[in-house]
Amino acid sequence: MFRSINALWLPLALLTRWSSAQTFPSVTxxxxxxxxxxxxxxxxxxxxxxxxxxxxxAFPLNLALQWYLYLLTAGNITIxxxxxxxxxxxxxxxxxxxxxxxxxxNLTTVEGTWSLLWSLSTENCTQxxxxxxxxxxxxQWNSLIFSTKNGAQATDLVAATADDVCASAESFTFNVTxxxxxxxxxxxxxxxxxxxxxxxxxxxxxxxxAQLNAxxxxxxxxxxxxxxxxxxxxxxxxPAKSAGRIEAPLGGPLWVIAIFGWLLxxxxx
Numbered sequence: 707m708f709r710s711i712n713a714l715w716l717p718l719a720l721l722t723r724w725s726s727a728q729t730f731p732s733v734t735x736x737x738x739x740x741x742x743x744x745x746x747x748x749x750x751x752x753x754x755x756x757x758x759x760x761x762x763x764a765f766p767l768n769l770a771l772q773w774y775l776y777l778l779t780a781g782n783i784t785i786x787x788x789x790x791x792x793x794x795x796x797x798x799x800x801x802x803x804x805x806x807x808x809x810x811x812n813l814t815t816v817e818g819t820w821s822l823l824w825s826l827s828t829e830n831c832t833q834x835x836x837x838x839x840x841x842x843x844x845x846q847w848n849s850l851i852f853s854t855k856n857g858a859q860a861t862d863l864v865a866a867t868a869d870d871v872c873a874s875a876e877s878f879t880f881n882v883t884x885x886x887x888x889x890x891x892x893x894x895x896x897x898x899x900x901x902x903x904x905x906x907x908x909x910x911x912x913x914x915x916a917q918l919n920a921x922x923x924x925x926x927x928x929x930x931x932x933x934x935x936x937x938x939x940x941x942x943x944x945p946a947k948s949a950g951r952i953e954a955p956l957g958g959p960l961w962v963i964a965i966f967g968w969l970l971x972x973x974x975x
Contacts, residue, residue, distance in 0.1 A: 731883040731903060734763040736771070736826055737913040738848070738876045739805075740866045745853040747860050748817060750941045752810040753930055754824075755863060756791060757916035761804040766885045766900040767828040769793065770843075775810055776821040778851070786820070787813045803916040809930045812941055814854050823849045826878050831886050831899035844905065848876045863923035867916070877911035 740755040754773055758764050771791040777784045791806050814820065825847040833844060859865075867875070881903040888899045918926075928945060935944035 875913035
């Protein structure tokens with residue numbers, strides 16, 4: 707399932723760094739690695755893991771990821787939570803995959819069927835004029851359904867990206883052909899804008915190129931545990947030593963939740 711919304715104006719994040727040595731055209735890709743359309747044991751700390759392939763190319767697209775989790779019970783749809791995956795790939799200069807992650811902290815602790823909607827907003831100067839007061843965003847979204855059941859498999863990021871299943875991950879791709887220097891809006895410090903070959907058709911995705919090994923999976927698990935173990939009345943014990951990148955869930959705008967709730971209703975009814 708896929709939808710896109712053109713000309714949706716979204717907040718612009720500060721662009722501070724980008725490698726001018728990048729060659730074009732180059733393809734960048736965003737993959738949802740976990741969760742998958744599968745059944746897992748209920749857990750306090752279920753991860754949500756995205757991979758950004760070729761992050762130095764992705765940077766001028768100004769990617770922004772959000773997620774919305776719904777509990778589906780007896781024909782009812784209940785919003786369980788939502789959040790923003792904090793952007794930090796702007797410090798990545800290599801073409802290696804970069805992983806951004808958060809968790810469904812204290813949301814998937816019971817048995818149930820869940821719908822995850824995730825959105826990816828980008829900015830480019832192919833679709834939109836660069837002399838406007840600001841650059842509007844291009845919002846794409848996708849969804850999957852997974853279940854939690856007692857006795858089911860535990861969370862395993864390595865297994866979720868294994869050779870036999872990695873190709874089925876949900877993805878968005880972009881063929882970036884260049885970067886323009888722009889200056890938009892009073893007080894807005896956006897200075898670059900990606901040029902894309904086209905929004906349709908897009909390059910074929912290759913999520914298997916972002917497979918996680920045991921070391922990467924362990925690092926993500928440690929960072930997610932560290933991000934919540936110090937919260938008041940935390941349900942997760944802190945590890946002996948904390949390390950890694952911390953990206954805790956943040957709340958999203960209520961009007962976006964309402965829109966996604968309506969879209970989900972039209973899908974599952």
